[in-house]
Amino acid sequence: MEGLTEISSSMLFASFILYLVATFFFGFTIKDKTAERRKSSIAGSLAITLTIIGFITQVIYFITRWMASGNAPVSNMFEFVTFLGMCLVLAFIIIWFIYRLNMLGLFALPIAIIFIAYASVFPTEIPPLVPSLQSHWLWIHVTTVALGSGILFISFVAGLIYLIHGVDQSVRDVRSISLEIVLYIIFLIIGFVVVSSVFGAMHYNATFEYDLNGKTTQTEYTLPAIVAPYEGTLVTDGVMKPWFDTPEWMHGADAGRKFNSVIWSFIVGTLIYGIARLVLRKRIGATIQPLLKNVKPDLVDEINYRSVAIGFPVFTLGGLIFAAIWAQEAWGRFWGWDPKETWALITWFFYAAYLHLRLSRGWHGEKSAWLAVIGFGIILFNLIVVNLVLAGLHSYA
Amino acid sequence: MKHIKCECGHVNPEGTVLCEACGKPIEANQYIDGNDKKKLLNMRYEGSARRSTTYNKTIVDKVWNFFSSVKVAVWLIVIALIASGIGTIFPLEQYIPADAISRDPAIFYEETYGIFGKIFYQLGFHKLYSSWWYLILIASIGVSLVICSIDRFVPLYRALKRQKAKRHVTFINRQRLYSSTETVSNEEIQAVKEHLEKSRYRLKEEDNHIVAEKGRFSRWGPYVNHIGLIIILIAALIRTIPFFYMDDYVWVREGELRVVPGTDGEYYIQNHEFILDTYAEDDERFKDAIAKQGMIIPSNFQTNATIYKAGDAEVIGAEENLEKIGDFQISMNQPAKFGGYTLYQQGYQLNEFSKMSFKVYEMNNSEAEALGEFTVDLFDPKSEYELENGFNVEVKEYYPDYSLTENGVTSKTNDSNNPAFIFNLYTPENDNYETSFVGDVIGSAENLGIDTSVVELKPMADVIGTFAATVPGSEDNQYKILIDSIQFDRTSGLSIKKDYTLPLFVLGAIIFMIGVIQGMYWQHRRIWIHPKNNGILLAGHTNKNWFGLKKDIEKAIEGTSINMVEDQKEDE
Numbered sequence: 008m009e010g011l012t013e014i015s016s017s018m019l020f021a022s023f024i025l026y027l028v029a030t031f032f033f034g035f036t037i038k039d040k041t042a043e044r045r046k047s048s049i050a051g052s053l054a055i056t057l058t059i060i061g062f063i064t065q066v067i068y069f070i071t072r073w074m075a076s077g078n079a080p081v082s083n084m085f086e087f088v089t090f091l092g093m094c095l096v097l098a099f100i101i102i103w104f105i106y107r108l109n110m111l112g113l114f115a116l117p118i119a120i121i122f123i124a125y126a127s128v129f130p131t132e133i134p135p136l137v138p139s140l141q142s143h144w145l146w147i148h149v150t151t152v153a154l155g156s157g158i159l160f161i162s163f164v165a166g167l168i169y170l171i172h173g174v175d176q177s178v179r180d181v182r183s184i185s186l187e188i189v190l191y192i193i194f195l196i197i198g199f200v201v202v203s204s205v206f207g208a209m210h211y212n213a214t215f216e217y218d219l220n221g222k223t224t225q226t227e228y229t230l231p232a233i234v235a236p237y238e239g240t241l242v243t244d245g246v247m248k249p250w251f252d253t254p255e256w257m258h259g260a261d262a263g264r265k266f267n268s269v270i271w272s273f274i275v276g277t278l279i280y281g282i283a284r285l286v287l288r289k290r291i292g293a294t295i296q297p298l299l300k301n302v303k304p305d306l307v308d309e310i311n312y313r314s315v316a317i318g319f320p321v322f323t324l325g326g327l328i329f330a331a332i333w334a335q336e337a338w339g340r341f342w343g344w345d346p347k348e349t350w351a352l353i354t355w356f357f358y359a360a361y362l363h364l365r366l367s368r369g370w371h372g373e374k375s376a377w378l379a380v381i382g383f384g385i386i387l388f389n390l391i392v393v394n395l396v397l398a399g400l401h402s403y404a
Numbered sequence: 405m406k407h408i409k410c411e412c413g414h415v416n417p418e419g420t421v422l423c424e425a426c427g428k429p430i431e432a433n434q435y436i437d438g439n440d441k442k443k444l445l446n447m448r449y450e451g452s453a454r455r456s457t458t459y460n461k462t463i464v465d466k467v468w469n470f471f472s473s474v475k476v477a478v479w480l481i482v483i484a485l486i487a488s489g490i491g492t493i494f495p496l497e498q499y500i501p502a503d504a505i506s507r508d509p510a511i512f513y514e515e516t517y518g519i520f521g522k523i524f525y526q527l528g529f530h531k532l533y534s535s536w537w538y539l540i541l542i543a544s545i546g547v548s549l550v551i552c553s554i555d556r557f558v559p560l561y562r563a564l565k566r567q568k569a570k571r572h573v574t575f576i577n578r579q580r581l582y583s584s585t586e587t588v589s590n591e592e593i594q595a596v597k598e599h600l601e602k603s604r605y606r607l608k609e610e611d612n613h614i615v616a617e618k619g620r621f622s623r624w625g626p627y628v629n630h631i632g633l634i635i636i637l638i639a640a641l642i643r644t645i646p647f648f649y650m651d652d653y654v655w656v657r658e659g660e661l662r663v664v665p666g667t668d669g670e671y672y673i674q675n676h677e678f679i680l681d682t683y684a685e686d687d688e689r690f691k692d693a694i695a696k697q698g699m700i701i702p703s704n705f706q707t708n709a710t711i712y713k714a715g716d717a718e719v720i721g722a723e724e725n726l727e728k729i730g731d732f733q734i735s736m737n738q739p740a741k742f743g744g745y746t747l748y749q750q751g752y753q754l755n756e757f758s759k760m761s762f763k764v765y766e767m768n769n770s771e772a773e774a775l776g777e778f779t780v781d782l783f784d785p786k787s788e789y790e791l792e793n794g795f796n797v798e799v800k801e802y803y804p805d806y807s808l809t810e811n812g813v814t815s816k817t818n819d820s821n822n823p824a825f826i827f828n829l830y831t832p833e834n835d836n837y838e839t840s841f842v843g844d845v846i847g848s849a850e851n852l853g854i855d856t857s858v859v860e861l862k863p864m865a866d867v868i869g870t871f872a873a874t875v876p877g878s879e880d881n882q883y884k885i886l887i888d889s890i891q892f893d894r895t896s897g898l899s900i901k902k903d904y905t906l907p908l909f910v911l912g913a914i915i916f917m918i919g920v921i922q923g924m925y926w927q928h929r930r931i932w933i934h935p936k937n938n939g940i941l942l943a944g945h946t947n948k949n950w951f952g953l954k955k956d957i958e959k960a961i962e963g964t965s966i967n968m969v970e971d972q973k974e975d976e
């Protein structure tokens with residue numbers, strides 16, 4: 008048992024490294040200006056081969072963890088986000104074999120890498136399943152949603168490439184600034200991963216006591232406390248004293264700790280972003296833009312649309328239909344308007360609107376690219392904000 | 405109705421943009437699909453005559469046109485999307501937590517979330533999804549779906565059925581994929597035809613004009629999926645009729661036999677045993693996670709029960725006439741199903757108090773014998789208890805589910821989950837009475853770090869008196885009242901449902917899935933070969949996946965001198 012768990016985590020680590028190396032090889036391909044897109048260069052074939060090996064390695068991680076725990080490893084944040092990264096890679100491999108566009112890999116793999124890194128910030132112990140989660144429908148539902156989301160993420164990747172390629176960087180307008188904000192948000196997530204890993208490696212811990220619905224509750228900070236829970240008191244000695252309290256309206260379970268993490272992500276993410284800007288002396292978007300000279304916008308737009316077309320039915324099946332079947336089996340109500348469900352519905356509505364907008368002229372190209380970015384934001388919102396913030400406020404889950 | 409006769413001889417209905425048979429643009433109607441401003445033809449509906457683009461006079465026309473606009477549909481969808489999002493900011497009415505300040509929404513939102521909570525409540529977002537305006541919004545989406553689909557389906561069907569292989573030349577050269585080749589031999593055309601057939605295109609020929617077509621059925625995908633959506637909306641509507649949907653809840657104590665609510669007295673349930681299993685702390689797989697969470701994690705809730713059917717409900721004493729339906733082990737994700745009803749394991753209460761016994765002692769002499777004792781049946785508490793030694797205990801206040809909040813002492817529910825009493829003790833020798841507070845066993849247990857939602861207090865019931873102290877009401881009390889023993893019941897909470905609309909939802913969902921897959925994973929591709937002098941014009945159209953169509957054409961003309969089509973797509 009112990010052995011399996013260990014194999015499993017080394018496999019995950021191996022796939023992480025493989026994706027990283029594959030990204031570099033995809034990086035080399037963009038320099039082949041003359042090489043025809045579909046007659047892929049040596050770097051290109053190496054890159055996709057490494058990606059596939061990385062994917063297989065991650066599948067082994069998944070299977071061995073499943074064998075170790077007896078449950079499909081998709082039942083907590085660590086497992087789910089890791090799996091989502093894996094689905095993104097799978098979707099990328101599928102789309103690569105349709106369109107053979109190496110550029111996609113240069114963006115898709117780093118995003119998968121960030122997902123896996125983000126996942127490892129959460130507790131990695133194998134969780135026991137509470138009774139309501141003990142159903143085959145749980146993993147059928149979760150894996151299908153993740154696969155659907157992974158495919159939809161490719162539309163984001165295509166949209167991002169379209170925008171970085173096409174948005175005019177010589178002016179300061181809504182478009183170039185919005186694009187820069189999107190890139191800045193990616194830095195914030197990286198900031199969160201970095202600061203959590205550093206203090207995680209140091210086993211930093213500070214415990215607070217605070218009042219949760221009339222009960223004194225403890226919350227454990229793994230980052231130095233800049234902000235304390237509302238009217239919370241620090242009980243650990245010899246650690247940094249908080250600078251101020253969380254505002255009163257943020258008083259769900261662990262609200263203080265989560266707010267503290269957000270503040271840290273902003274500080275560290277902004278710092279990294281600031282250093283990058285100082286070194287580069289131009290916008291991140293403007294820095295990447297020249298690398299994308301050879302991009303054919305029409306093709307990228309088509310990939311954007313095509314991945315929504317492929318991903319939408321999968322997402323519907325997993326996020327709405329299988330979810331409803333499971334909810335019916337577990338609670339006798341296939342729909343309950345809880346925030347998680349509602350946000351799955353919002354995601355579905357959003358992509359339905361996207362598909363309808365594509366029917367009319369004028370919504371192809373750049374507008375579609377922006378929509379793909381927003382769609383990605385909505386899925387991430389459901390993953391991060393709803394899980395960690397709204398669900399916490401509502402004190403269930 | 406004014407009909408329009410095309411030069412090819414086909415008679416088109418009024419409002420047609422492109423002749424149904426040969427595709428020649430009908431001059432006067434080009435503005436309808438915006439073809440007059442573009443080089444390429446708008447092929448979305450094959451230039452067919454739709455009601456919404458043809459008539460706009462009467463009020464009926466106007467309503468029809470409003471609902472058949474995809475733009476309106478997108479707006480409706482976006483409004484529904486935003487409203488749904490706002491509804492998730494704070495919990496809905498039904499998700500107000502049990503330990504909230506108040507379960508009254510009028511108080512809860514403002515108290516908990518301040519001014520935003522108050523606005524949320526006053527705008528009705530606490531029951532958004534059943535509010536009239538949300539329902540109207542969803543209904544409008546339904547109406548829009550129906551009208552939009554009818555408006556387009558019929559003309560599109562006609563146009564695709566009537567299309568001919570022989571197309572007008574302006575139709576060909578205004579397609580997005582187009583090429584012209586000066587000289588093409590018959591053999592080459594033959595080779596192209598064979599290639600196309602190999603790629604599973606269906607060919608139609610007319611005077612050497614060829615149309616190769618594939619995947620037309622995918623054009624019906626959206627209409628199929630919209631039918632699925634409409635069925636789901638209808639199912640949701642029907643579900644509001646009580647006959648089709650019923651939802652109730654029942655608490656059954658161990659050993660108890662109860663009628664199942666909502667079944668008109670037809671079914672009874674007997675709870676033989678309620679089981680709560682938890683994960684062992686030294687479980688090899690999970691010990692790390694359990695240690696980290698530092699609490700007991702349940703692995704199974706289960707009610708072992710027997711369901712009976714009442715013999716003849718009319719007869720008094722139907723309970724004696726019970727006919728056994730079967731034994732069930734009801735657990736999470738394993739509901740019991742019988743007679744169209746489904747019973748779900750929903751909640752439980754391990755430590756429901758059923759009886760509490762108290763003993764009265766002299767204040768500073770705990771060694772001494774008790775002076776008297778009395779027992780309170782919590783399902784039937786009396787207002788006064790007479791003790792054998794002549795003492796009299798008056799129940800001044802009884803809180804079945806005691807809780808101390810900022811707003812003072814309250815009882816959270818009317819169930820005896822955590823009883824607490826204020827007793828007035830009268831002694832024969834004295835006219836005055838003494839006041840004592842006794843109770844809040846759960847609170848005392850939790851102060852000791854016991855999680856009473858998963859730990860049974862029953863085994864500790866003997867020593868339980870030490871849990872809850874008596875708080876004397878006045879300083880100079882001469883007597884104290886201590887809890888002597890407690891009887892706990894284990895109660896299982898089951899929800900009972902009957903839902904005849906499920907098959908309709910399932911049907912709608914299946915049809916929806918078939919429709920989206922049909923429309924998304926297949927595409928309607930057409931390739932036209934139009935002879936011109938010694939050569940040909942080649943054109944292609946697909947409703948999506950142009951990349952795939954180009955590959956098909958590349959494959960078809962391989963080994964011939966025919967020019968590859970160019971993408972004439974204009975910048976927008």
Ligand code: HEM
Nearest residue numbers: 359362366471472473474477481545548549552626920923
């Ligand atoms: C809110 C739920 C809805 C969903 C999930 C939905 C879904 C879809 C999908 C997946 C398509 C296919 C798109 C494509 O082929 O590119 C489609 C097409 C379409 N939908 Fe909807 N739809 C919804 C509501 C509506 C409404 C309310 C209308 C009414 C105006 C509508 C009108 C249309 C039309 C006209 C098409 C295009 C048909 C065609 O051009 O071939 N939809 N819809």
